[in-house]
Amino acid sequence: MVAETGVPLARRTAPPPAPRVERQFGRLVSRRGTRAAGHGWAPTLAPFASWDLTSEQTPVLWPLIAGDGLPPTGAPMGFDVLSGGAFFCDPMGWVTDDAIAVTNPNVFIFGKPGRGKSALVKAFLLRMTRFGYRSLILGDVKNEYEDLSRALGVEPFRIGPGLPGRINPLDLGPLADGWATADRGELARRTAVLTNRWLALLRGLIGSQRVPFGPTEERVLSHVLRHVAGWDVARSTPAAITIPMVWHALDNPSDDLIATCRYAARQAFFDSTRGLRDALGALCEGSLAGMFDAPSTFAPDWRAPIQTLSLRDLHSEGNETAVGIALMCLNSWGQGMRELVAPGDRRIVLRDEAWLQTRLSVEAVKALDSNLRLSRNDGDIQIVTYHKPSDPLSAGDVGSQAAQIAKDLLHLSDIRILMGQDAEVAAELRQLLGLTTSQQHLVTDWAMQAKGRALWMVGDRRFKVQTLLTGIEQQLTFTNAAVADVPGPGGATGVA
Numbered sequence: 001m002v003a004e005t006g007v008p009l010a011r012r013t014a015p016p017p018a019p020r021v022e023r024q025f026g027r028l029v030s031r032r033g034t035r036a037a038g039h040g041w042a043p044t045l046a047p048f049a050s051w052d053l054t055s056e057q058t059p060v061l062w063p064l065i066a067g068d069g070l071p072p073t074g075a076p077m078g079f080d081v082l083s084g085g086a087f088f089c090d091p092m093g094w095v096t097d098d099a100i101a102v103t104n105p106n107v108f109i110f111g112k113p114g115r116g117k118s119a120l121v122k123a124f125l126l127r128m129t130r131f132g133y134r135s136l137i138l139g140d141v142k143n144e145y146e147d148l149s150r151a152l153g154v155e156p157f158r159i160g161p162g163l164p165g166r167i168n169p170l171d172l173g174p175l176a177d178g179w180a181t182a183d184r185g186e187l188a189r190r191t192a193v194l195t196n197r198w199l200a201l202l203r204g205l206i207g208s209q210r211v212p213f214g215p216t217e218e219r220v221l222s223h224v225l226r227h228v229a230g231w232d233v234a235r236s237t238p239a240a241i242t243i244p245m246v247w248h249a250l251d252n253p254s255d256d257l258i259a260t261c262r263y264a265a266r267q268a269f270f271d272s273t274r275g276l277r278d279a280l281g282a283l284c285e286g287s288l289a290g291m292f293d294a295p296s297t298f299a300p301d302w303r304a305p306i307q308t309l310s311l312r313d314l315h316s317e318g319n320e321t322a323v324g325i326a327l328m329c330l331n332s333w334g335q336g337m338r339e340l341v342a343p344g345d346r347r348i349v350l351r352d353e354a355w356l357q358t359r360l361s362v363e364a365v366k367a368l369d370s371n372l373r374l375s376r377n378d379g380d381i382q383i384v385t386y387h388k389p390s391d392p393l394s395a396g397d398v399g400s401q402a403a404q405i406a407k408d409l410l411h412l413s414d415i416r417i418l419m420g421q422d423a424e425v426a427a428e429l430r431q432l433l434g435l436t437t438s439q440q441h442l443v444t445d446w447a448m449q450a451k452g453r454a455l456w457m458v459g460d461r462r463f464k465v466q467t468l469l470t471g472i473e474q475q476l477t478f479t480n481a482a483v484a485d486v487p488g489p490g491g492a493t494g495v496a
């Protein structure tokens with residue numbers, strides 16, 4: 001350790017022996033302690049080495065010297081292992097505090113499966129309800145948030161093959177309110193916001209079918225969207241549009257559309273948009289069928305403490321691509337739902353297991369990136385959980401454009417929580433997030449030794465934190481029932 005610093009340090013010279021003084025208080029306890037059971041007697045003394053250091057060098061060798069803590073506001077999460085003090089998480093408070101280098105309340109959580117990412121999120125959601133925060137779970141892949149939701153008195157909404165529930169990812173959302181009375185400028189703003197959101201989603205969905213999406217495709221689609229939504233004719237209320245409607249409009253283009261997209265003939269339009277039409281058709285008949293292809297049957301109740309969308313029925317079919325596509329639809333829909341909110345409606349929006357989406361394609365990473373970038377920053381806390389930082393990189397070659405996009409995505413948050421990881425992931429963590437060697441070891445060694453341990457990167461500060469769960473939280477977060485057929489802590493059998 002001393003050698004690592006590269007600074008030659010002077011070995012401390014032994015002080016001259018102190019002159020013997022007459023003992024005034026009888027027999028003192030020896031340096032080995034008292035030789036009796038339970039008294040901590042040591043047979044050999046620890047070989048302590050001592051050096052002379054300046055105060056500048058000391059913190060390097062003695063990392064237990066804790067820096068300034070964070071203010072005790074927000075959710076109490078556990079304790080800071082280095083200072084022993086309680087650790088609080090308050091993303092919005094950190095943003096408003098100029099002394100903390102956090103400019104947005106987005107939180108990214110990384111960790112090997114089973115290290116406690118979801119448990120941490122659940123505890124955070126519960127503890128933030130005290131401060132008026134409500135939660136929105138955009139895609140609960142394993143239905144593990146259902147217990148929490150029911151404990152808060154809210155019935156979860158399920159989406160899956162054969163289930164009646166539908167979510168329309170192209171929902172107009174709250175932007176449709178007051179459409180008839182809005183002035184021209186406001187309408188232009190709203191149509192631009194909607195078109196951007198829809199295009200980002202369609203680009204992600206089409207790109208994930210390995211169909212190239214360039215400026216031509218974008219131009220054609222934006223015309224189709226205008227046409228289907230009825231914005232090219234005056235309307236008092238916007239029409240509800242769905243992805244199958246977009247596909248049909250492309251498949252049966254009106255002469256108007258062909259002329260606006262500047263194709264000489266109908267056949268030229270068909271030839272040029274074949275990939276686009278086939279990709280949308282495959283989605284409408286495949287991954288989206290029966291779930292994301294009709295008007296929404298679910299309207300979030302923003303006054304409820306939690307709203308959760310369960311996807312386990314889809315996940316248990318084993319088609320991870322379909323789950324990724326479902327998450328992409330829900331993430332985009334969730335962004336739309338939060339475009340206009342009532343004052344004081346503070347919310348934690350969770351995108352759990354986001355890697356299932358981002359590994360689909362570069363376009364899917366871009367879709368998540370735009371969901372996060374365009375989400376309101378004045379009240380919503382966006383949480384994204386990942387397995388490892390390179391998850392988005394599997395969308396393309398490392399070192400290519402995909403890697404750059406993935407890195408940009410990671411830089412959308414100033415708050416990163418790194419839970420335990422295997423050694424192989426260590427180099428990636430180091431490279432992508434700029435960790436030091438000792439921080440890397442924290443993640444691969446210390447954090448692997450107990451659940452809930454994590455390195456918290458808050459702006460430019462680092463904290464070594466152990467999350468603590470209360471008894472009831474342990475029951476609500478227990479997710480190992482399927483793995484080990486044993487009762488959970490406190491006798492709970494957990495999520496089946």
Ligand SMILES: Nc1ncnc2c1ncn2[C@@H]1O[C@H](COP(=O)(O)OP(=O)(O)O)[C@@H](O)[C@H]1O
Nearest residue numbers: 113114115116117118119451452467477478479
């Ligand atoms: N801080 C903690 N203290 C005690 N148990 C925990 C803690 N964090 C997680 N667990 C337990 O570990 C198990 C796995 O946690 P989970 O949050 O599902 O992991 P992940 O989401 O990372 O896959 C759960 O049963 C949970 O109750």
Ligand SMILES: [Mg+2]
Nearest residue numbers: 114117118119
């Ligand atoms: Mg989890």
